[in-house]
Amino acid sequence: MLTRKLHIDPINPDMGAIAEASGIVKAGGIIIFPTETVYGIGANALNESACRRIFALKGRPSDNPLIVHVSSLEMAEGIASIPAEYRDGIRRVWPSPITFIAKSNGTLQKAVTGGLSTVAVRMPAHPVALALISECGVPIAAPSANPSGRPSATNPRRAISYFDGRVECIIDSGAAFFGIESTVIDLESFTVLRPGPFTPEEIEKAFGRMPKVDAVTRGMAHSGVAVSPGVKYAHYAPKTKLLLFSGDIGELTGLLDGIQNLPPFAFIGSAESCKAVSEAFGCSTIALGDRPDLYKIAKNLYDGIIALDSLNVAFGIIEAFEERGIGLAIMNRIRKACSGTSFNSADGLSKILEP
Numbered sequence: 001m002l003t004r005k006l007h008i009d010p011i012n013p014d015m016g017a018i019a020e021a022s023g024i025v026k027a028g029g030i031i032i033f034p035t036e037t038v039y040g041i042g043a044n045a046l047n048e049s050a051c052r053r054i055f056a057l058k059g060r061p062s063d064n065p066l067i068v069h070v071s072s073l074e075m076a077e078g079i080a081s082i083p084a085e086y087r088d089g090i091r092r093v094w095p096s097p098i099t100f101i102a103k104s105n106g107t108l109q110k111a112v113t114g115g116l117s118t119v120a121v122r123m124p125a126h127p128v129a130l131a132l133i134s135e136c137g138v139p140i141a142a143p144s145a146n147p148s149g150r151p152s153a154t155n156p157r158r159a160i161s162y163f164d165g166r167v168e169c170i171i172d173s174g175a176a177f178f179g180i181e182s183t184v185i186d187l188e189s190f191t192v193l194r195p196g197p198f199t200p201e202e203i204e205k206a207f208g209r210m211p212k213v214d215a216v217t218r219g220m221a222h223s224g225v226a227v228s229p230g231v232k233y234a235h236y237a238p239k240t241k242l243l244l245f246s247g248d249i250g251e252l253t254g255l256l257d258g259i260q261n262l263p264p265f266a267f268i269g270s271a272e273s274c275k276a277v278s279e280a281f282g283c284s285t286i287a288l289g290d291r292p293d294l295y296k297i298a299k300n301l302y303d304g305i306i307a308l309d310s311l312n313v314a315f316g317i318i319e320a321f322e323e324r325g326i327g328l329a330i331m332n333r334i335r336k337a338c339s340g341t342s343f344n345s346a347d348g349l350s351k352i353l354e355p
């Protein structure tokens with residue numbers, strides 16, 4: 001299939017191009033479009049067969065439901081029951097990188113909700129996404145535009161490398177603004193199911209209530225029961241084995257020095273740490289940004305993880321970041337990309353590297 005590529009300015013979208021894109025969605029096509037977090041792979045949420053195709057394209061398990069994107073609170077209320085007590089708070093925060101889990105009103109098919117009684121709704125803060133949804137006049141169901149398990153596409157190049165020739169249309173509006181997926185919050189328990197750019201502190205400000213954040217959310221524990229279906233699947237992983245160094249970064253080079261026959265490895269981390277590690281070992285490094293600039297680190301994280309696979313090394317080491325603000329989301333994604341494998345001592349690393 002020939003994929004139609006549409007260049008659309010991210011801030012002042014051309015309405016002619018938006019009309020063409022919405023025509024593709026209304027005709028039942030699949031479209032890859034920008035949001036402020038990552039690129040989404042979407043379809044008319046009311047078109048069951050188009051939504052099923054999204055699962056097939058991603059290789060996504062059918063019990064992992066899609067986020068439904070809306071352009072107004074009214075559109076959200078057409079598919080979900082938003083509790084009255086949260087309506088003002090949601091009005092205050094939307095559009096923004098925050099997704100709410102609310103009771104479904106039965107309008108959406110199983111292909112979207114995975115058979116759950118709840119639905120994930122989000123109003124994205126991206127002019128192109130908002131214009132597209134409102135021009136379509138229907139909610140757009142869209143997971144992140146990546147094959148299941150792989151890092152999300154934060155730019156159109158990545159989305160093209162994943163899906164060119166298999167979807168009807170890809171919109172190119174340059175890099176997504178945040179580069180990390182939206183915060184998911186369950187309204188019934190007021191719990192953060194997935195940390196994202198919208199931080200618990202900001203949620204508290206808007207709702208007058210601090211959401212719960214548990215160990216599963218931090219990516220430190222695996223839930224037996226899937227609170228959010230997505231949490232039980234592997235995520236964001238490179239093909240190369242990736243290990244989290246959870247100790248004090250000042251001790252990493254000394255620790256690596258103590259290991260005999262260390263196979264070739266690469267280091268992913270802040271610019272400061274990359275400099276120190278490359279000076280000590282001359283190994284390849286992937287710098288994500290300056291250490292204090294957590295938004296930059298978040299934005300470069302997935303491309304950094306993907307770049308590891310082109311370096312021809314036995315494994316990668318990634319450093320830990322402060323779990324403050326968006327740092328919570330960064331560490332959640334890193335722990336998942338490492339499938340929970342971390343070390344903080346020479347012994348710990350040797351054990352992991354044992355054949």
Ligand code: TXA
Nearest residue numbers: 037039040065066118119120143144181182228229230
């Ligand atoms: O930023 C984002 O949220 C991006 C952009 C494209 O909007 N979308 C995204 O979608 O990350 P996806 O499908 O990759 O992640 C959706 C997450 C999954 O972990 C899924 O399990 C969870 O939301 N989810 C969806 N519906 C749910 C529900 N009813 N209850 C609990 N979790 C749900």
Ligand code: MG
Nearest residue numbers: 143144152181
């Ligand atoms: Mg995803």
